[in-house]
Amino acid sequence: MGNNPETLARSARKAVKLGSPGIDLNFGCPAKTVNKHKGGAVLLKEPESIFQIIKTVREEVPSEFPVTAKMRLGWDCHKGALKLAQQIEAAGADELVIHARTKIQGYKPPAHWHFLKEISDSLSIPVVANGDIWTLEDYKECIEVSGCDDVMIGRGAIASPFLSKQIRDYQNGIESPLPQWEEIEPLLTEFYDACEPNGTARHDIQITGRLKQWLHMLSWQYTEAKTIFDQVKRFKTRSEVFEVIDRR
Structure with missing residues (x-):
């Protein structure tokens, strides 16, 4: 550009x-x-x-x-x-x-x-x-x-x-349905783990913010994502967010 x-x-x-x-x-x-x-x-x-x-x-x-x-x-x-x-x-x-x-x-x-x-x-x-x-x-x-x-x-x-x-x-001639939420949820952990190898507290807040953005966009297709997002949207750390995710 x-x-x-x-x-x-x-x-x-x-x-x-x-x-x-x-x-x-x-x-x-x-x-x-x-x-x-x-x-x-x-x-x-x-x-x-x-x-x-x-x-x-x-x-x-x-x-x-x-x-x-x-x-x-x-x-x-x-x-x-x-x-x-x-x-x-x-x-x-x-x-x-x-x-x-x-x-x-x-x-x-x-x-x-x-x-x-x-x-x-x-x-x-x-x-x-x-x-x-x-x-x-x-x-x-x-x-x-x-x-x-x-x-x-x-x-x-x-x-x-x-x-x-x-x-x-x-x-290729195959009609695939929209995957269930159970196939999407593990990607949240994969995303976080890929972002935090050298993380700091500030870095953790930034990754959590990105994860919440993703949850918000996922909620356009998945009601489960909206439910999680509504509960974690004010959280700032991984532990807080994944405590909600892991409870499901």
């Missing part, structure tokens, strides 16, 4: 030398701090800048490494999305992910998957849909409506940790 083609190209070259399997250029981030420094979605206002960035990076990175891009439908309007996507392909991108909202729309539901159909039909590179894919049913509808080759899931993977497996199973 950035705005200077030459700087990004040098960084990309270094990244693949250090072991990165590819380079993804993010023109979709709506964060104010990022946009204020002319990064992320603010570049949607400057299609030529996006073209030059991708072209320069693609020329610098060896051909065996993919250079991919992510965009939104636009800054405040979707009308220029097709032209921008075509420019991204012409610049040499190997794949394009599109978050199906404008920057101004942020993450406000719904994602407008139907606007991706014209783009996916027009491009020869893979087009990947992103935005509001929370369940297997969302995936099915998104693929049908958008005509995209695949999907990218972000928050949905946090709210439903086995969603990617459900989608892959479906692609």
Whole structure:
């Protein structure tokens, strides 16, 4: 993520030398701090800048490494999305992910998957849909409506940790149900244990905060997570949180 083609190209070259399997250029981030420094979605206002960035990076990175891009439908309007996507392909991108909202729309539901159909039909590179894919049913509808080759899931993977497996199973002809809470609960301990090898008291508070955030997102799919979250939302230590979890 950035705005200077030459700087990004040098960084990309270094990244693949250090072991990165590819380079993804993010023109979709709506964060104010990022946009204020002319990064992320603010570049949607400057299609030529996006073209030059991708072209320069693609020329610098060896051909065996993919250079991919992510965009939104636009800054405040979707009308220029097709032209921008075509420019991204012409610049040499190997794949394009599109978050199906404008920057101004942020993450406000719904994602407008139907606007991706014209783009996916027009491009020869893979087009990947992103935005509001929370369940297997969302995936099915998104693929049908958008005509995209695949999907990218972000928050949905946090709210439903086995969603990617459900989608892959479906692609392989298997209908997998949403896992029961008993399959999710052990992941809470795994998460905490992975975060705390060199923990301090302050670190414990921070991890507990992250765990509570995750419980809150899990509660969108699991009532058990909501029950736990309601009891632990003011707790600050592992022992307090897991005393509640282990009682269940």
